[in-house]
Amino acid sequence: MNAVLEFFTKSLAIAEMELRKLLRDPMELLSRAVQPVLWLAIFGQVFSRVRGIPIGNVSYLSFMTPGILAQSVLFTAIFYGIAVIWERDLGIIHKLLASPTPRGALVFGKAIAAGFRGLVQAVIIYLIALAMHISLRTDPIAVIGVLAAVVLGSAVFSTFSLIIACIVKTRERFMGIGQVLTMPLFFASNAIYPLSLMPDWLKVVANVNPLTYLVDALRMLMIDGGQGAHSLLMNFTVLGVVFIVFVFIAAKLYPTLVG
Amino acid sequence: MAAVTVQHGAHELAIETSHLTRRFGDFTAIDQLNLSVPYGGIFGLLGPNGAGKSTLIKMLTTLMKPSEGSARVAGFDIVQAPGEVRKRIGYVPQLLSADGALTGVENLMLSAKLYGIPGAEQKQRVDEALHYMGLSDSARQLVKRYSGGMIRRLELAQAMIHRPAILFLDEPTIGLDPVACQSVWDRLKALNKEHGMTILMTSHFMDEVDELCDTVAILHQGRLAASDTPEQLKDAVGDEATMTDVFAYFSGGNLDREGSYRDVGQTRMTAKRLG
Ligand SMILES: Nc1ncnc2c1ncn2[C@@H]1O[C@H](COP(=O)(O)OP(=O)(O)OP(=O)(O)O)[C@@H](O)[C@H]1O
Ligand SMILES: [Mg+2]
Numbered sequence: 001m002n003a004v005l006e007f008f009t010k011s012l013a014i015a016e017m018e019l020r021k022l023l024r025d026p027m028e029l030l031s032r033a034v035q036p037v038l039w040l041a042i043f044g045q046v047f048s049r050v051r052g053i054p055i056g057n058v059s060y061l062s063f064m065t066p067g068i069l070a071q072s073v074l075f076t077a078i079f080y081g082i083a084v085i086w087e088r089d090l091g092i093i094h095k096l097l098a099s100p101t102p103r104g105a106l107v108f109g110k111a112i113a114a115g116f117r118g119l120v121q122a123v124i125i126y127l128i129a130l131a132m133h134i135s136l137r138t139d140p141i142a143v144i145g146v147l148a149a150v151v152l153g154s155a156v157f158s159t160f161s162l163i164i165a166c167i168v169k170t171r172e173r174f175m176g177i178g179q180v181l182t183m184p185l186f187f188a189s190n191a192i193y194p195l196s197l198m199p200d201w202l203k204v205v206a207n208v209n210p211l212t213y214l215v216d217a218l219r220m221l222m223i224d225g226g227q228g229a230h231s232l233l234m235n236f237t238v239l240g241v242v243f244i245v246f247v248f249i250a251a252k253l254y255p256t257l258v259g
Numbered sequence: 260m261a262a263v264t265v266q267h268g269a270h271e272l273a274i275e276t277s278h279l280t281r282r283f284g285d286f287t288a289i290d291q292l293n294l295s296v297p298y299g300g301i302f303g304l305l306g307p308n309g310a311g312k313s314t315l316i317k318m319l320t321t322l323m324k325p326s327e328g329s330a331r332v333a334g335f336d337i338v339q340a341p342g343e344v345r346k347r348i349g350y351v352p353q354l355l356s357a358d359g360a361l362t363g364v365e366n367l368m369l370s371a372k373l374y375g376i377p378g379a380e381q382k383q384r385v386d387e388a389l390h391y392m393g394l395s396d397s398a399r400q401l402v403k404r405y406s407g408g409m410i411r412r413l414e415l416a417q418a419m420i421h422r423p424a425i426l427f428l429d430e431p432t433i434g435l436d437p438v439a440c441q442s443v444w445d446r447l448k449a450l451n452k453e454h455g456m457t458i459l460m461t462s463h464f465m466d467e468v469d470e471l472c473d474t475v476a477i478l479h480q481g482r483l484a485a486s487d488t489p490e491q492l493k494d495a496v497g498d499e500a501t502m503t504d505v506f507a508y509f510s511g512g513n514l515d516r517e518g519s520y521r522d523v524g525q526t527r528m529t530a531k532r533l534g
Contacts, residue, residue, distance in 0.1 A: 006375070013372035021360045091354025095417070098320045098352075098427075099373045100345040258322045 007108070010101050014109025019116055029117065033124040036072045040065065040128055043192070054196055056227045062134050066218035066226065067191030069125040073118045073150055074211055077157035078182050080114050081165030085174055088257045097258060103251040107162060111155035111247070118154030122147060135224040145221040145232070152239045153214040159246040166253035190215050195229055213238040271334055273298045273425050273457040274319060278328035281314050281481075288314040290481035291328065296474070298424070301451050301458045303472030303489075307510045310478040312461040313353050316429050319459070320350045333424045346374075349418030353429035353461075357413050359403035363394055366402060367416055374421035388416040392446060408439025415446060419456065426450065428460040432467055444470055465502035475502075477509040484509040 022029065040061065047053075048060045055063040087093045096106055129136055137143070161178070168174050188202060189211040195203055206212045217235035220228040228235070274296035281289040288311045296302045304312050317323040319332050321341035330337045333347035357366050367385040376384055389395045392412040402410060411431060418426055431447070432440045448471065450456045462468055468475060469489060476486040485492060485505075493500045496508045 010373055013369055017358070017361060017365060017369050020365060021358075024360065087358075089354075091352040091356040092358055094317075094322060094352040094354065095350065095356035095414075096373070097322050098345060098348070098350040099370070100342055100375065101373045255322070258317065 003102075007102050007105050010105040011109040011112060014101075014106060015112035015116075018110060018113030022113065022117065029120050030124075032072065032076055032121065033128070035075065036068045036121075036125055037128055039068050039071070040132060044068075047192075053193065055194055056225070058223060058225050058227075059134075061132065062223045062226070063194075063219070064192050065125065065129050065134050065136075066222045067189075067215050069122060069146075069150065069218055069222065070153065070189070070211055070215045071186055071191055072121040072125060073153045073214065074157050074185060075182060076117050076121055077114050077154045078161050078185075079178055080110070080158040081161035081163075082171065082174055082178075084110075084162055084165045084257070085169065085171050088169070089171075093254075093257050097255055103254050104247055106254060107159060107247050107250040110162065111159050111243070114154045114158030115151035118150040119147060121154075122150045136222060137224055137226075142221045146218060149214060149217040149221065149236070149239070152236065152243060153210075156210050156214075156239055156243045156246060159243065159250050162250045163246060163253060166250065166257055169257065185209060185211055190219075190229070210239060210242050271298065272296060272331070274302075274330065274332050274459065276319075276328065276330040279315070279318065279325050279330050280327035281311075281318060281323065282326045288481050289318070289325075292478075292481070292483060294476060294483060294486070296457070296459060298457050299451075299455065300473045301447070301460065301471050303468045303475040304459060304461045304478060305463075305468065305475060305506055305510075306461075306478035306484075308463075310510070311481040312478055313429055314481075315478070316350075316427050316459070316461065320348060320427050321345055346421075347424045348427060349421070349423040349425070349456075350427045351411075351414045351418045351429065351431060353433070355410065355414075357402045357405075357410050357417065359401065362401055363389065363398045363405070363413050363416075366413060367420060370417040370420050376421060384420055388420045392416040393442065406439065407435050408442055411435060411439070411443050412446065415443070415450075419450060422454070423456065425457045425459065428458065430461050430463065432462070432464060440464075440467070447471060465506060468502050475505075477506065479510045 044061045044064050047064070050060070053060060084093070097103075126136065164177055164181075165174055168177055188205040189209050190206060191211065195206055195212070198206060213230065213235040216228040216230050217232055217239075219226040220232055272295050274294065276292050276294045279289055279292040279294070280287065292315065304315065306312050314323065318325050318337060319330060321337050321344050324338060332344045335343040335347070337344055361369070364385060367388055368381060371381040371384055386395070389398050392415060394409060394412055394416065397405065397409060402413060405413065415431075428447075432443050435443065444467065447458060451458050460471070472489060474487070475489050475492060477484045487495070489502060489505075492505045493502070496505050
């Protein structure tokens, strides 16, 4: 079998089984709708009354909706690594690593499944936004673009999570680090306020935070009149490159999970 | 399972290690080990908790790199050509390796795909493996509802679906009741006799060793303390010696000092999850 073909068929085999597990437990996915509702309905409503946030010609709720979708993608993906620790404690990882499966395919397959989780989040946020009468772009190009960005963003953060799992290796340490990382990633981004409002040091952090590029792409694609700081091409390129680098790192670290 | 006879060169060894060594920090878990396992038999690897059995298996199955020395498995070097080794072996770890959130069929389909069995053959191979392991009736149940014996048989089915030359089994019957043990033993004998799979297994269970193994090696503190047929070893230890006597004799008799909290934890964890 040709190596590239092998990589993708085996990645899909891993992704398929992850999806089967996911679909058996839809409550877990749906429960993740609660948090974005709270952010939009409470935080969003209150902040809509604040004048003078430089967000262009859109309402604050519109401005923040793509940010909340990105947040939801981040929060769902960032704990993905816990499943790998579980598989390690059992011995499933041992079985997979002893099979002739490229290490990258084990990682890539999980990222595909995480992308699917992200899509479910996107559908949920679209429904919430529609219910709240936030004006969304509904042209097919825009919707496809949003979905693509969400899949890519989920892949980036789930693979990041896998890397952390490979480093810390235990459930307790992973939960600790996960909590410590999510909030800074979220607040050091343009999810709920524009970059222009940030002090310089925070701007620097935000500019190396992949979440910023995900939010920027979503803001252009998701809402009527949404404006981004970078071009779509730039946002997708950054996310794509970060993902590929993460897959390489995770594939290198994956075998250290056993032992 | 009609034509599952494994092909290999008659002159070759299934496993050959040369000064194989694995350290964890200052601690040497496997120490300059030279071991030869010919094709065709069931080879038992014994030794007290912490002797290094699982560490050795992890190296031979390419999960862990040696600190020193080398090994060939199924004709390929474990460090130079791990991919070739992986294609030719099956492995059931000491821990629990079947996915409880998937059904038996799904677990097997995943193995079939990862071992590169062509799409058109996958279903047939999966059905055969299920039938062979006596799991056809529970194929579509979630594995978390399986009994310990069924899980072990499913793991065996996963490990043999690609018809490997060598099977590595780390404590295959730990935590199983006597009936479940017997059903696993019967399958292992059949895989060895009828399909020519070479089996290397670890065990703490001397009845199992007597029942299955035609050659035995005893590891003690990472070194080979003895290696021979069970009969020869028993004769060497004394008149009417049992496998337990052999084990005690070659592992220094001081079993209480061996092992560690971690080993006990791991063993119990497996037993609990399977039970
Ligand atoms: N990743 C690791 N880091 C540090 N020490 C380890 C590691 N893995 C194993 N060891 C140590 O190496 C020794 C051999 O462990 P191993 O698991 O190979 O023993 P074993 O013979 O399989 O024991 P058991 O019969 O309890 O399964 C033990 O002392 C163990 O604590
Ligand atoms: Mg062991």
